Amino acid sequence: MNVTWPATPMTVLTPVVPGREQALRESLERLSGLGAPPFGRVAETHFARWVVVSGAPWRYRGLPRRTRPLRMQYLLFTSTANRPPEQHVEDLRTGLRGDADAAWGHCVGYPGYQQPAGFRRYLLHNRLPTHRWFAAYDATVQEVGDALDLRRRHTRFAVRMQEVDDLGLQKAFLSEFGDAELPDAELPDAELPDAELPDAELLDTELLDDGT
Amino acid sequence: MRYRSFPTPGRAAVTVRGQQAPSREAGAGTPPTAVLRPDTAGRAGMITVLTALKPLGGPWLRALFALTRHVPGLTGLGPLKSVHFIRWTVLASLPYNGPPQVRERLPHRLLLWETVYSAPTEPYVETFVHGVGDKVRNIWSTSHGFPGTRSVTGLAGYIGELSITGAHCWSAHPGATVRTTLSALDVAKEHQYLVRAARNTSPTEFAVIYRGFLDRRQGDL
Structure with a gap:
């Protein structure tokens, strides 16, 4: 698989302008109701999420006893994309466009998506490091989509081929899958790979913390 | 005896959650009964939890995370086959953007944990207890209030009470586990x-x- 970039987490925490917390919640609600999901336009994004953090969400049954709530509310953005963080930020800007403003526009210091440098600086400044990261797979969104589609086709094909003889099987296989492009790197003829995938990789994202 | 329900990802459309977080002021002796409501995007469940770290929790976790980066097998999550992605962040301070943001000092270091998973929620938590309980303990025993991993109900209650519900969720392949x-x-x-x-x-x-x-x-x- 041609993995362009490992699946990489991005976490951004931005303070909500005092008094605009409710407006932010309503904006996020509107975004969820859109027919075309905003993140569907952001390249190579597996998952994305906005969460509003307020109060003392870490307090569990009175513990810790001595604590104090946050003085402001914060918008927590998390995503996983096969992109370097800087590129992912640009993808967010060009993909979300006005929808980015609908969310981050309620946050302190947000410059708007129409200012590319300011947008990039803002999100990278408010990015939190990921100290530990686990990904079950490294395939890109496109590769996952293609693989899921291929799996469905193989399943249907296997059911159809249950009563077919050898000659018919090969003909049907070539008819169904024969137009597939093979990778440039030549593979040994008819040599099948091990059945097991390598262990899920654990990616070190400590290096993503650039101290901004 | 009170029973909790565990919504299964995939049985609900992507929704906006406006519920109030459950009260965190209940007495310590009360059995945990918080409903664990993951955010869902198709068949993916998403949980975000912030916990308060004990005084030496931050350094311990940094050392642990450094160790597991070099010996990934210690994390032990590979065989679970129910987790898409997990991230952990130790948070010591918050980014500052100038006024009107108020500069605030966190009362404790915080551990941010976010998981995207696909199993039904109850088996997912059970897997954490029975499959990688010791690994989970290594990480979360550094947090105030962590009930341990002996009881699925206890751990699910902990996660349920601390989880921060999302306002907007997205999955590129909502039908895939x-x-x-x-x-x-x-x-x-x-x-x-x-x-x-x-x-x-x-x-x-x-x-x-x-x-x-x-x-x-x-x-x-």
Whole structure:
């Protein structure tokens, strides 16, 4: 698989302008109701999420006893994309466009998506490091989509081929899958790979913390 | 006896959650009964939790995370096959953007944990307890209030009470579970060999190769 970039987490925490917390919640609600999901336009994004953090969400049954709530509310953005963080930020800007403003526009210091440098600086400044990261797979969104589609086709094909003889099987296989492009790197003829995938990789994202 | 329900990802559309977080002021002796309501995007469940770290929790976790980066097997999450992605962040301070943001000092270091998973929620938590309980303990025993991993109900209650519900969630492949994704990637890996074999072998040879593929991959189809 041609993995362009490992699946990489991005976490951004931005303070909500005092008094605009409710407006932010309503904006996020509107975004969820859109027919075309905003993140569907952001390249190579597996998952994305906005969460509003307020109060003392870490307090569990009175513990810790001595604590104090946050003085402001914060918008927590998390995503996983096969992109370097800087590129992912640009993808967010060009993909979300006005929808980015609908969310981050309620946050302190947000410059708007129409200012590319300011947008990039803002999100990278408010990015939190990921100290530990686990990904079950490294395939890109496109590769996952293609693989899921291929799996469905193989399943249907296997059911159809249950009563077919050898000659018919090969003909049907070539008819169904024969137009597939093979990778440039030549593979040994008819040599099948091990059945097991390598262990899920654990990616070190400590290096993503650039101290901004 | 009170029972909790565990909503299963995939049985609800992507929704906006406006519920109030459950009270965190209940007495310490009360059995945990918080409903664990993951955010869902198709068949993916998403949970975000912030916990307060004990005084030495931050340094311990940094050392642990550094160790598991060098010895990934210690994390022990690979075989779970129900987790898409997990992230952990130790948070010591908050980014500052100037007024009107108020500069605030966190009362404790915080641990941010976010998981995207695909199993139904209850088995997912059970897997954490029975499958990788010691690994979970290593990380979360650094947090105030962590009930341990002896009880699924206790851990689910902990996660349920601390989880921060999302306002907007997105998944690129809402119909796919971790298992179907991994299976599909396995099938795709072998597919090119099958195509090559179909082009370059006799019908009999190809039939043997294809049936071998089915034997190996029947669980993935």
